[in-house]
Amino acid sequence: MALTKIRPAAISAGGIIQVQSTTTNTAVSNTSTASNLDLMSVNITPTFSNSKILIMLSAMFGAFNPNGALQLLRDSTNLATAASTFGGGTGFMAFDDFGAADTEYRLGEVSFHHLDTPSTTSQVTYKLKGNSNDAMYFNITSNGSSGYGSSSITAMEVKV
Numbered sequence: 001m002a003l004t005k006i007r008p009a010a011i012s013a014g015g016i017i018q019v020q021s022t023t024t025n026t027a028v029s030n031t032s033t034a035s036n037l038d039l040m041s042v043n044i045t046p047t048f049s050n051s052k053i054l055i056m057l058s059a060m061f062g063a064f065n066p067n068g069a070l071q072l073l074r075d076s077t078n079l080a081t082a083a084s085t086f087g088g089g090t091g092f093m094a095f096d097d098f099g100a101a102d103t104e105y106r107l108g109e110v111s112f113h114h115l116d117t118p119s120t121t122s123q124v125t126y127k128l129k130g131n132s133n134d135a136m137y138f139n140i141t142s143n144g145s146s147g148y149g150s151s152s153i154t155a156m157e158v159k160v
Contacts, residue, residue: 008047008159017051017157020044025150027140030132037130039138044155045123052158055079055126057112060149062137063104069094071129072114080114089131105146107139115158126155 008017022042030037044053055072068089072079080092087096092112118124128151130136141147 011159013159015159017047017159018044019154019156021152021154023150023152025139025148027148028130028136028138029140029144030130030136030138031134032132035130035132035136037132037136037138039128039130040151040153041125041127042153042155043123043125044157046118046121046157048159049119049121050117050160052160053116053118053124053126054156054158055112055114055116056154056156057110057128057152059110059128059151060107060139061110062107062140062142062147064097064135064137064142067096067133068131068136070110070112071127071131072112073127073129074116074118074124079116080112087133089133091129091131104143105141107141107147107149126153128153 020042022040024040067087069091070093071091081090082094086094139149139151
């Protein structure tokens with residue numbers, strides 16, 4: 001039986017044209033001050049200039065005190081901003097403390113979804129970035145040896 005490839009033009013509005021995803025188990029144990037950490041990214045090249053891109057994040061963190069924010073960027077544009085900043089950090093989640101000292105052996109998930117309109121048919125990069133003024137632990141527990149995780153970022157092109 002031959003497979004039939006569906007042409008993007010034949011997909012109805014709201015249909016998914018393509019999916020790109022990146023999963024990483026790279027552990028980041030950062031204790032520097034005033035750091036901007038690139039945590040994970042995914043590239044997608046929209047088929048149509050009016051397509052929407054649905055970004056889905058699932059990120060694992062150990063307890064930490066970033067005094068900053070987590071950012072979702074399209075290339076260099078910050079896509080989502082919390083109602084206020086904290087510790088000089090701006091992003092979709094601006095906060096002081098994720099967990100506490102008694103959770104140093106645990107990992108917690110941060111998930112976030114964003115529907116973007118990049119208005120281009122050129123490749124775009126969506127990136128999760130940590131804007132931290134203190135310790136940040138990504139895919140690893142804050143004590144550095146009691147647990148590891150895997151995080152993912154997915155970009156889905158949606159036809160308008």
